[in-house]
Amino acid sequence: xxxxxxxxxxxxxxxxxxxxxxxxxxxxxxxxxxxxxxxxxxxxxxxxxxxxxxxxxxxxxxxxxxxxxxxxxxxxxxxxxxxxxxxxxxxxxxxxxxxxxxxxxxxxxxxxxxxxxxxxxxxxxxxxxxxxxxxxxxxxxxxxxxxxxxxxxxxxxxxxxxxxxxxxxxxxxxxxxxxxxxxxxxxxxxxxxxx
Amino acid sequence: xxxxxxxxxxxxxxxxxxxxxxxxxxxxxxxxxxxxxxxxxxxxxxxxxxxxxxxxxxxxxxxxxxxxxxxxxxxxxxxxxxxxxxxxxxxxxxxxxxxxxxxxxxxxxxxxxxxxxxxxxxxxxxxxxxxxxxxxxxxxxxxxxxxxxxxxxxxxxxxxxxxxxxxxxxxxxxxxxxxxxxxxxxxxxxxxxxx
Numbered sequence: 001x002x003x004x005x006x007x008x009x010x011x012x013x014x015x016x017x018x019x020x021x022x023x024x025x026x027x028x029x030x031x032x033x034x035x036x037x038x039x040x041x042x043x044x045x046x047x048x049x050x051x052x053x054x055x056x057x058x059x060x061x062x063x064x065x066x067x068x069x070x071x072x073x074x075x076x077x078x079x080x081x082x083x084x085x086x087x088x089x090x091x092x093x094x095x096x097x098x099x100x101x102x103x104x105x106x107x108x109x110x111x112x113x114x115x116x117x118x119x120x121x122x123x124x125x126x127x128x129x130x131x132x133x134x135x136x137x138x139x140x141x142x143x144x145x146x147x148x149x150x151x152x153x154x155x156x157x158x159x160x161x162x163x164x165x166x167x168x169x170x171x172x173x174x175x176x177x178x179x180x181x182x183x184x185x186x187x188x189x190x191x192x193x194x195x
Numbered sequence: 196x197x198x199x200x201x202x203x204x205x206x207x208x209x210x211x212x213x214x215x216x217x218x219x220x221x222x223x224x225x226x227x228x229x230x231x232x233x234x235x236x237x238x239x240x241x242x243x244x245x246x247x248x249x250x251x252x253x254x255x256x257x258x259x260x261x262x263x264x265x266x267x268x269x270x271x272x273x274x275x276x277x278x279x280x281x282x283x284x285x286x287x288x289x290x291x292x293x294x295x296x297x298x299x300x301x302x303x304x305x306x307x308x309x310x311x312x313x314x315x316x317x318x319x320x321x322x323x324x325x326x327x328x329x330x331x332x333x334x335x336x337x338x339x340x341x342x343x344x345x346x347x348x349x350x351x352x353x354x355x356x357x358x359x360x361x362x363x364x365x366x367x368x369x370x371x372x373x374x375x376x377x378x379x380x381x382x383x384x385x386x387x388x389x390x
Contacts (some may be wrong), residue, residue, distance in 0.1 A: 023305065023307075023308075024307065024308070025270075027272065028272065028275070028304075028305055028308060029270055029271070029272045029305075029307075030264075030270060030271045030272070030273070031259060031310040032261060032264045032265055032268075032269075032270060032271060033268075033269055035261065036265075058253060058254035058257075059253035059254040059257060059273065059275070062253075062254060062257040062258050062261075063257050063258065063260075063261040063271065063273075065258075066225060066227060066230065066258040066261050067261055067262070067265075069227045070223075070231075071228055071263075073227075074227075075220075075224055075225060075226055075227060075326055076224070076225045076227060076258065077223065077224045077225070078223065078225070078254065078258075080223070080254070108221075110218065110223055111222075112218075112219065112224075113218075113219070113223060113224040121228075138253075
């Protein structure tokens with residue numbers, strides 16, 4: 001197991017309905033030392049890529065993206081989920097449906113911050129059905145920028161999101177892929193990955 | 196002018212209705228090198244405080260809080276603005292009204308992540324009328340934890356939020372305080388602060 005899988009085993013809690021609670025270190029309380037390990041690992045996995053911008057989506061992707069950005073020396077853009085009166089001007093908009101929140105959201109990025117010269121690394125904390133990620137990819141493509149890679153902290157491998165994205169030819173790296181989990185005994189099965 | 200005031204002068208855009216757009220470096224696209232200067236400055240200003248946790252609120256506070264946390268070696272907790280099905284269990288809830296979004300939100304923190312032993316630094320990007328901040332303070336107090344300080348990146352000094360919080364005796368440090376701004380000529384007047 002890598003450092004993240006060990007942490008998930010230790011502090012993650014499996015709940016009914018294929019819910020994995022990692023709110024003590026990832027998406028409510030955030031362990032910044034762990035985030036530094038995550039950022040370093042993303043840098044290692046995408047070392048061959050020439051990346052000049054990180055794109056993520058509010059809210060829980062932002063912290064990981066910001067710490068990761070230190071290892072790439074690039075700015076972060078976070079997509080917003082609802083229209084804000086401060087977000088005027090021309091915008092890229094994609095419609096996404098969230099598994100967790102069971103509602104549709106518009107994913108919005110100002111056109112000022114994505115352009116055809118951008119080589120983008122997309123970062124997010126979770127990948128399940130992949131709707132949010134599809135929205136982000138759609139926006140990068142609409143901007144004429146290139147998706148150099150996608151870095152996910154935890155992928156639910158028993159849902160379709162990751163496979164779809166890989167089938168489409170994107171370079172997707174998930175630091176932990178969960179193939180199965182059991183709320184009854186708390187057991188979590190990780191997919192074996194090459195080092 | 197300090198580093199932040201210089202950046203606001205350079206890249207901030209004043210809009211009608213006392214709106215300051217800093218979305219090119221602070222709250223949509225995020226300049227991580229600037230965030231590191233911000234984190235370092237918060238550490239300098241709160242060097243006398245014994246802080247073991249940073250509390251912020253989604254979404255635009257998260258990046259600043261995470262980078263700042265590196266200088267304090269503490270975890271970050273971010274308050275959520277709407278009920279999520281993943282956020283079960285007992286929660287602290289405060290009602291706040293957002294100036295920007297013109298709507299009421301519930302600010303929510305799981306009781307697991309704030310307790311009477313916590314010495315909290317509250318971090319946020321903007322302070323205007325202070326409703327979000329009041330919600331965060333209310334939650335820290337409800338938890339029996341102590342607010343050691345409040346670090347704000349940009350305070351709109353012509354609105355009441357900052358003065359109210361200072362009147363209440365809280366140690367509030369805003370890295371830039373704007374006393375006036377003019378959409379017609381783009382001029383921004385910063386409050387003079389002791390170094």
